[in-house]
Amino acid sequence: MKELIKLAKDLLLRYPLCDKCLGRFFAQYGIGLSNEERGRAIKTLLAMEIHRELLKGSTSPSIDELKKLAENAGYPLSTLYKSVTGEEISVRKCYVCSNELMVLILHLISKAVDLLNNVNIRSFVMAVKSGSSIELREKSIAEELGVESWESIRRELKREIGKAIQRIKDLRVDFKNPDVVLLIDLEEKDVKLMLLPLYLKGRYFKLGRFVSQMIWIGRDGKKKYKLSIEEVCRNVLKVVNGVDVKIHAAGREDVDVRMLGDGRPLIIEVKEPRIKNLSVTTISDLLANNPIVKVNIEGIVRPSDVTKIKEEVHQKVYGILAYSSDGLTTEDIVKITTTFKNADIRQLTPRRVLRRRKEMLRVKKVYEVDGVLLDKYLAYFIVRCDGGLYVKELVNGDEGRTQPSFSSVIGKKIDVLFLDVLEYLEL
Structure with missing residues (x-):
């Protein structure tokens, strides 16, 4: 004491x-x-x-x-x-805050509440810019006298203003994944509202072909394909009042490939949404209206989940309608299904994508292939393989750049007519 x-x-x-x-x-x-x-x-x-x-x-x-x-x-x-x-004394103004702190706190609370009245959210977190003159003055006193029991004005403001906002707006504080950040600038006596992105995790389905994942603008400045996954996802802006959308998907299929089964995982990042207090069902229903592309939203996730969805290891099951002008036999089908059982596939970057991807060797595994001969020239195959395998080149060989291939195994030219992703298998 x-x-x-x-x-x-x-x-x-x-x-x-x-x-x-x-x-x-x-x-x-x-x-x-x-x-x-x-x-x-x-x-x-x-x-x-x-x-x-x-x-x-x-x-x-x-x-x-x-x-x-x-x-x-x-x-x-x-x-x-x-x-x-017996003498009256004249009391000096506070060296740290000039006796303005209480009035300043009330002003900042009022400003913060006004900002929050323009958004529909569930959670927030407080932040205070460092380096204000008040903070520097109190820090110099603490250092001069060796005070170890002090806390900074930034911490007090976050606590006191945060408690007031919780009480007035009935919002919860979320330190890990808040809807907004209220940033206090002590020097300017101001509050700024930072609208953090909304991350919606779900799966998309492509029920038609020639649909790109992102909006694809050609050299002539026009859209190359009439529809994209991104355009369907942008409809979410109508209900969350955001400014932009970014798609984070677990890989991508070619534009002429359908995405069926349980769909491909994706996260929709919505920039600066002013409305976050709404149900996932409402968003999911909105994104399921397109007859070609459907997006099913499963929940709201954290920014760290974007990295996880891009790095997760997975397998895929493909359905392939293949054609050979050289003709196909039952023996060809048996040879393919027998050869490609737990087979390592060595692939150089396909010629068709070399203009936008660097040359490199990839080694992927094909776990199993089932096939059926449809007629003299057509066969249908189901392939289970590692994610990232170029399946079209697995079939045609890409002039020897993929080894082994269906073509090299049977010694015939064989190409993909239609390709579908039947399943995306998360491991």
Whole structure:
């Protein structure tokens, strides 16, 4: 206790401090107290201790020291000084906040509430810009006197303003995945609302062909394909009032390949959504209206899930309608299904994508192939393989750049007529 009183006395002999700013220097002491209550209690305790010493006839503190303490602390030390000397004292403004902190907090709360009235959200988190003059002044005092029990004004503002917003707007604080960030600028006495992206996880289905994943603009400045997954996903902007959409998918299929089965996992990142307090069902129903592309939203996820969805290991099952002008036999089908059982496939980057992807060797595995001969020239195959395998080249061989291939195994030219992703298997 003596150490606490001594530190309070040292602080107030050097600097004028309001109750709130003094209390922050002793933030680690006392349970259930605000800094204002803590500071007032410390001043009261100091005044009582000085009064006790004076009643004992002590000459410490001197009248000059008592006057200094009264000027820098105000009530109740100013009352004690008047009682001892009969003189009124002029109380100095707080060195840290100039006695403006309480009014400033109310102003910032009002500004934050006004901003929140324009959005429909469920959660928030507070942030305060560092480096304000108030913060630097209190930090210099703490360093000068070696105070270890203090907390910064930034921490107090986040706590006090956050509690007020919770009470007024009935919102919850979410430190990990908030809907918005309220950023306080102490120097400008301002609050900014930062609308964090909304991440919607789901799966998309392509029921038709010649549909790109992203909007594909050709060299002539026109859309190359009439429809894309991205365009369907952009419909979410209508209900969340966002400004843009970015698609994060677990790989992609060629534009002429359908995506069937349970669909391909994706995350829709919505930039600056002003509405987040709505049901996943509402969004999913909106994105299921297109007859060619359907997106099923499963839930709201965190930004870290974007990395996970891109890095997850998976297998895929393909349906292939293949054609050979050289003709096909039952023996060819048996040879293909027998050869491609747990087979390692070595693929150089296909010639058809070399203009946009670098040359490299990929080794992928084909786990099993089932096939049926449809007529002399047509066969249908079901292939289960690693994600990332170029299936068209698995069939045609890409002029020897994929080894082995269906073509190399049977010694005939064979091409893909139609290709479908039947299943996306998450491991």
